[in-house]
Amino acid sequence: MIGILGGTFDPIHHAHLRTALEVAEHFGISDMRLIPGKQPPHRPQPIARPEQRLAMLQAAIATEPRLHADDRELRREGHSYSFDTLQTFRAEVGNERPLLFTLGFDAFLHFERWHRWDEILALAHLVVVHRPRYSLPPNGWYEPFLSTNPDDLRATPAGRIYLLSVTALDISATHLRMLLKQGKSPRYLLPDSVLDYIQRHQLYCE
Numbered sequence: 001m002i003g004i005l006g007g008t009f010d011p012i013h014h015a016h017l018r019t020a021l022e023v024a025e026h027f028g029i030s031d032m033r034l035i036p037g038k039q040p041p042h043r044p045q046p047i048a049r050p051e052q053r054l055a056m057l058q059a060a061i062a063t064e065p066r067l068h069a070d071d072r073e074l075r076r077e078g079h080s081y082s083f084d085t086l087q088t089f090r091a092e093v094g095n096e097r098p099l100l101f102t103l104g105f106d107a108f109l110h111f112e113r114w115h116r117w118d119e120i121l122a123l124a125h126l127v128v129v130h131r132p133r134y135s136l137p138p139n140g141w142y143e144p145f146l147s148t149n150p151d152d153l154r155a156t157p158a159g160r161i162y163l164l165s166v167t168a169l170d171i172s173a174t175h176l177r178m179l180l181k182q183g184k185s186p187r188y189l190l191p192d193s194v195l196d197y198i199q200r201h202q203l204y205c206e
């Protein structure tokens with residue numbers, strides 16, 4: 001089983017890290033990939049450069065062996081579509097190994113607008129994690145795909161949607177960038193190693 005958490009990570013924060021770790025522990029995953037997007041679709045483009053977002057991610061996960069920084073989207077030109085990313089995983093690991101693509105409620109609410117969204121479940125399972133202030137509408141398109149049994153996801157390579165409560169942390173990168181712009185400290189909302197990097201490179205201050 002390979003776990004995947006994609007994001008803009010501008011910058012990475014404790015809610016991303018807890019989500020990645022809690023998904024890994026819930027499913028017993030030893031290889032959880034955090035994948036920064038080079039050109040994230042459907043949102044304003046990041047402020048920090050791709051290599052800076054990767055460096056902050058690497059600093060954040062340096063001491064946790066289950067979490068791995070994966071730079072495949074940074075090596076690809078154009079929009080960082082998840083469908084394309086998942087296809088590269090399938091080319092590497094074949095069609096049998098379960099892939100667990102993790103995303104928060106906020107991202108999942110727009111899933112039907114994603115590039116080739118209706119083909120993504122043929123490539124991976126989706127683990128949709130709770131995020132404070134967001135909820136899913138009842139009777140959504142996704143209901144026939146829901147599973148509540150982790151063994152279902154272990155037994156098949158793709159095709160299920162699993163809702164998971166993770167520690168509720170109302171942290172967003174937008175809020176962290178706003179604090180920094182206002183000259184306030186985001187300390188304790190993200191790892192000190194990431195804050196050190198931000199300060200050394202004077203990121204998000206204007």
Ligand SMILES: Nc1ncnc2c1ncn2[C@@H]1O[C@H](COP(=O)(O)OP(=O)(O)OP(=O)(O)O)[C@@H](O)[C@H]1O
Nearest residue numbers: 006007008009015103104107131169171172173174
């Ligand atoms: N506080 C949180 N709780 C649960 N999931 C989260 C949280 N923050 C981010 N995520 C999830 O992590 C993934 C990457 O998120 P992203 O890098 O866009 O962070 P963000 O804090 O939402 O950033 P921004 O404020 O810049 O949009 C998405 O799937 C998102 O839903």
Ligand SMILES: O=C(O)c1ccc[n+]([C@@H]2O[C@H](COP(=O)([O-])O)[C@@H](O)[C@H]2O)c1
Nearest residue numbers: 006007008037040041081082083114115
């Ligand atoms: O593939 C798409 O069309 C698509 C559209 C929006 C978001 N995503 C993915 O969703 C993840 C979270 O995105 P974001 O913008 O919240 O950082 C990240 O892996 C993105 O690549 C993917």
